[in-house]
Amino acid sequence: MSAPAKLSVKDLNAAYGRAHILFDVSLEVAAGEAVALIGRNGAGKSTTFRAILGFVANRSGEIRFDGADLSRLAPHDIARRGLGYVPEDRRIFADLSVEENLEVGRQKQRPGAPRWTTERLFEIFPNLAETRARLGGRLSGGEQQMLAIARTLMGNPSLVLLDEPSEGLAPKIVEQMIAAILEMKREGLSLLVSEQNLNFAQLVADRVAVIEKGRIRFAGTMAEFDARPDIRDAYLAL
Amino acid sequence: MVYPPPLCGGGRYAIVTFFLVQFVTGLASASSLFLAACGLSIIFGVTRVVNFAHGAFYMLGAYLAFTLASRLAGDVGFWAGIILASLAVAAIGALIEMALLRRLYSAPELLQLLATFGVTLAVEDIALLIWGPEDLLGPRAPGFKGAVNLLGQAFPTYDLLLIALGPLVLALLWLLFRRTRWGVLVRAATLDREMVAALGVNQKWLFTSVFALGVFLAALGGALELPREAVSHTLDLQIITEVLVVVVIGGLGNVLGTFLAAIIVAELNAFGILIFPKISIVLVFLVMALVLIVRPWGLLGRAEAAARMAGGASLARWRPFDKRGRLLAALAVAAAALFPFFAGDYALSVATEVLIFMLYAASLHALVGAGGLVSFGHAAYFGLGAYGASLALKQLGLPMEAALVAGPVLGFAGALLFGWFSVRLSGVYFAMLTLAFAQIAWSIAFQWSEVTGGDNGLIGVWPSAWAESPAHFYWLALALAALAIALLRVIVFSPFGYALRALRDSELRAEAIGLDRHRLQWIGFAVAGAFAALAGALFAFLKGSVFPDTLGIPLSIDGLVMVLLGGVGTVSGGALGALLYKTLSIWVISETDYSKLVLGLLIVALVALFPQGLLGAVQAWRGRDARLQGATP
Numbered sequence: 128m129s130a131p132a133k134l135s136v137k138d139l140n141a142a143y144g145r146a147h148i149l150f151d152v153s154l155e156v157a158a159g160e161a162v163a164l165i166g167r168n169g170a171g172k173s174t175t176f177r178a179i180l181g182f183v184a185n186r187s188g189e190i191r192f193d194g195a196d197l198s199r200l201a202p203h204d205i206a207r208r209g210l211g212y213v214p215e216d217r218r219i220f221a222d223l224s225v226e227e228n229l230e231v232g233r234q235k236q237r238p239g240a241p242r243w244t245t246e247r248l249f250e251i252f253p254n255l256a257e258t259r260a261r262l263g264g265r266l267s268g269g270e271q272q273m274l275a276i277a278r279t280l281m282g283n284p285s286l287v288l289l290d291e292p293s294e295g296l297a298p299k300i301v302e303q304m305i306a307a308i309l310e311m312k313r314e315g316l317s318l319l320v321s322e323q324n325l326n327f328a329q330l331v332a333d334r335v336a337v338i339e340k341g342r343i344r345f346a347g348t349m350a351e352f353d354a355r356p357d358i359r360d361a362y363l364a365l
Numbered sequence: 366m367v368y369p370p371p372l373c374g375g376g377r378y379a380i381v382t383f384f385l386v387q388f389v390t391g392l393a394s395a396s397s398l399f400l401a402a403c404g405l406s407i408i409f410g411v412t413r414v415v416n417f418a419h420g421a422f423y424m425l426g427a428y429l430a431f432t433l434a435s436r437l438a439g440d441v442g443f444w445a446g447i448i449l450a451s452l453a454v455a456a457i458g459a460l461i462e463m464a465l466l467r468r469l470y471s472a473p474e475l476l477q478l479l480a481t482f483g484v485t486l487a488v489e490d491i492a493l494l495i496w497g498p499e500d501l502l503g504p505r506a507p508g509f510k511g512a513v514n515l516l517g518q519a520f521p522t523y524d525l526l527l528i529a530l531g532p533l534v535l536a537l538l539w540l541l542f543r544r545t546r547w548g549v550l551v552r553a554a555t556l557d558r559e560m561v562a563a564l565g566v567n568q569k570w571l572f573t574s575v576f577a578l579g580v581f582l583a584a585l586g587g588a589l590e591l592p593r594e595a596v597s598h599t600l601d602l603q604i605i606t607e608v609l610v611v612v613v614i615g616g617l618g619n620v621l622g623t624f625l626a627a628i629i630v631a632e633l634n635a636f637g638i639l640i641f642p643k644i645s646i647v648l649v650f651l652v653m654a655l656v657l658i659v660r661p662w663g664l665l666g667r668a669e670a671a672a673r674m675a676g677g678a679s680l681a682r683w684r685p686f687d688k689r690g691r692l693l694a695a696l697a698v699a700a701a702a703l704f705p706f707f708a709g710d711y712a713l714s715v716a717t718e719v720l721i722f723m724l725y726a727a728s729l730h731a732l733v734g735a736g737g738l739v740s741f742g743h744a745a746y747f748g749l750g751a752y753g754a755s756l757a758l759k760q761l762g763l764p765m766e767a768a769l770v771a772g773p774v775l776g777f778a779g780a781l782l783f784g785w786f787s788v789r790l791s792g793v794y795f796a797m798l799t800l801a802f803a804q805i806a807w808s809i810a811f812q813w814s815e816v817t818g819g820d821n822g823l824i825g826v827w828p829s830a831w832a833e834s835p836a837h838f839y840w841l842a843l844a845l846a847a848l849a850i851a852l853l854r855v856i857v858f859s860p861f862g863y864a865l866r867a868l869r870d871s872e873l874r875a876e877a878i879g880l881d882r883h884r885l886q887w888i889g890f891a892v893a894g895a896f897a898a899l900a901g902a903l904f905a906f907l908k909g910s911v912f913p914d915t916l917g918i919p920l921s922i923d924g925l926v927m928v929l930l931g932g933v934g935t936v937s938g939g940a941l942g943a944l945l946y947k948t949l950s951i952w953v954i955s956e957t958d959y960s961k962l963v964l965g966l967l968i969v970a971l972v973a974l975f976p977q978g979l980l981g982a983v984q985a986w987r988g989r990d991a992r993l994q995g996a997t998p
């Protein structure tokens with residue numbers, strides 16, 4: 128890859144208190160590309176995302192987004208630069224209606240990033256359109272996942288960190304989720320998606336990074352990954 | 366104060382209308398209370414700061430409105446004065462938030478309480494400096510000076526205005542929170558601050574604006590009372606207590622609940638005097654205790670809002686003293702024992718008092734630090750100890766030695782009783798219930814004058830002959846305090862202490878391994894109460910007397926200040942914090958008339974500089990040192 132990466136993480140280390148979790152994690156996401164970060168339970172996927180966003184205070188390493196250093200920025204500044212985040216537990220504002228949840232995510236339009244409106248998002252996630260006025264806490268798990276993604280898209284990000292979007296969802300909803308992610312890609316959004324579900328990752332991602340015990344064990348294209356069953360067996364099989 | 370009319374003449378009818386007017390007056394008082402309380406509630410909801418300075422802002426609003434409304438005079442001037450005063454105080458609040466609280470949002474919640482307490486102290490003296498000690502009576506409101514006839518009783522039109530204002534503000538707030546983007550962001554931040562930041566919202570300004578709005582409401586509440594009530598520099602503590610009660614009854618963070626609770630509290634105040642004159646002072650606290658026992662999160666509150674406010678997580682691992690530590694402690698006690706050989710009587714009595722407060726703070730520290738139970742009413746047990754000892758001596762004719770046992774026994778019994786209810790709650794609600802119980806104990810001491818002497822207290826509580834000289838009494842206090850503090854440490858490091866700390870750190874996990882939270886915390890509460898009572902008993906003999914203020918809110922708060930200054934996350938910070946704070950405050954009081962200003966600013970500075978407490982800061986500093994040397998891979 129010659130073009131400067133959209134997001135590049137170099138030698139990221141992170142710890143919760145005294146528990147050192149990430150060891151020299153390096154990753155790159157090019158513009159318009161979808162990268163899957165795959166690993167087992169507890170491998171460090173969520174911690175990687177949270178460290179990128181500045182939610183893990185104890186960290187070191189270089190994080191660049193559109194060429195700018197993120198390591199000294201507050202989380203809201205990072206978000207305002209167009210880095211969106213959909214957390215694994217969705218974190219819907221339970222006492223706010225669907226529309227209000229979307230309102231919290233709203234930010235102004237950003238050059239070079241796809242533009243989303245409530246109406247367009249309701250087209251992609253028709254379930255949400257029917258539940259506009261319902262409280263976030265009253266939604267089903269699948270609806271909450273859709274709302275979490277839609278809420279982040281309301282900020283018109285240019286790259287989204289998606290933490291395990293298929294976790295705990297019914298197959299039907301997973302299909303919708305895949306369609307939505309492909310739609311986001313079509314719009315030119317860059318994506319870093321963490322997953323345990325290999326099928327899901329293969330359907331949406333161009334490249335793969337495998338994380339295990341806080342270390343990146345493999346990085347390459349989807350085709351390269353498919354050619355390495357040993358990696359799959361060593362780091363991903365249960 | 367209004368008294369019921371005589372029963373003759375108008376008879377029944379007069380009584381009914383009188384009660385009606387009383388009820389409507391209560392409604393009018395509810396408005397200001399509601400304004401102040403919902404300001405506190407909104408601030409807490411978003412920033413999780415229990416803003417102790419809220420009463421001070423209320424008072425400032427009233428004072429400033431007094432000045433501005435009198436200066437600006439005229440019809441417009443009065444109202445402009447009220448609004449300008451509130452805006453000015455809101456600006457002051459915003460500055461304090463930016464300069465002080467912003468540094469503390471990630472510190473333990475209790476620290477924010479300490480900081481805002483410091484602000485309260487300082488503001489109180491500043492108000493005294495500017496407006497003097499006399500009560501000030503504000504101008505009447507232009508256009509609302511008259512009265513209307515309400516069933517034959519004259520009723521001030523201004524009160525009617527206030528009654529209308531309460532629901533109006535409620536409606537405006539509702540619109541603000543439901544219909545504006547700002548309101549939606551604030552509600553979202555109340556639920557999940559981190560997620561709001563991840564969505565690109567700058568919380569700094571959100572917090573500052575929320576704080577300013579809350580302070581504005583408090584100041585407006587104070588300013589609007591101007592035509593009804595005199596302004597005085599004691600208003601701050603009076604209001605903060607009432608406001609906390611209202612907010613807790615209504616449910617923290619719930620504006621509608623606050624509105625209902627404000628009416629309940631204002632009506633209790635209006636009718637309490639008439640119906641239960643004996644317990645009027647304590648009536649609201651009784652009702653609050655009842656509400657909390659039946660609905661642990663207030664009338665309309667929810668469980669999440671209670672969360673946290675546990676004692677701080679410790680920085681350094683807690684360890685019992687090693688050989689060196691034990692030697693140092695022994696040396697310190699030995700050095701202290703030499704003090705009477707070169708100190709005069711006054712210095713000795715000061716030193717004795719400091720020792721007593723070291724024990725008091727150590728007992729509170731065990732509760733807050735090891736137990737994670739932040740009591741706002743620890744003075745109750747100090748006071749019970751003082752009264753227990755004094756009554757044993759005066760009423761039962763027991764000698765001092767027995768009285769020093771009787772005090773702790775009474776304190777232990779009181780803590781068993783109050784603790785049983787209190788440990789069923791947690792967080793802010795626990796803090797408020799303990800406060801309520803302390804107020805109840807205070808009012809019993811205050812009003813049961815046949816036994817306690819009421820406001821006049823009990824005097825002539827002198828030590829036995831052998832302990833009468835200041836030096837001897839000092840040694841007695843030193844021996845008992847040192848033993849008791851050592852015993853507290855032993856308890857903290859006993860299996861019982863470990864269980865308490867396990868519950869503090871993770872209630873779920875601790876309960877999963879079979880620890881009975883209520884029972885353990887109940888015992889911990891009672892034990893801490895007994896130690897505080899021993900301090901109280903010594904205090905009674907030191908002073909030769911006991912008064913209701915040994916049970917009062919200021920003493921409870923002082924205890925927390927000492928603990929926090931020392932560092933909650935340490936094992937022995939409480940005693941050291943007491944040593945520092947008590948010495949300092951006795952010295953400052955002797956040096957200046959504005960001791961509160963000095964102490965308040967000092968507390969603010971200490972908190973801002975050392976958010977982990979003094980001992981905590983030392984430990985963190987030493988810990989950093991150790992890590993550099995240890996250089997683990």
Ligand SMILES: Nc1ncnc2c1ncn2[C@@H]1O[C@H](COP(=O)(O)OP(=O)(O)OP(=O)(O)O)[C@@H](O)[C@H]1O
Nearest residue numbers: 143146148166167168169170171172173174175215
């Ligand atoms: N707040 C925390 N404090 C301490 N340790 C944590 C914390 N959060 C996660 N960990 C630990 O960090 C490691 C990595 O966790 P992380 O959540 O990043 O894994 P993950 O790959 O996202 O797993 P999952 O698939 O379960 O979401 C785990 O061992 C976990 O126990």
Ligand SMILES: [Mg+2]
Nearest residue numbers: 172173174215
């Ligand atoms: Mg995860």
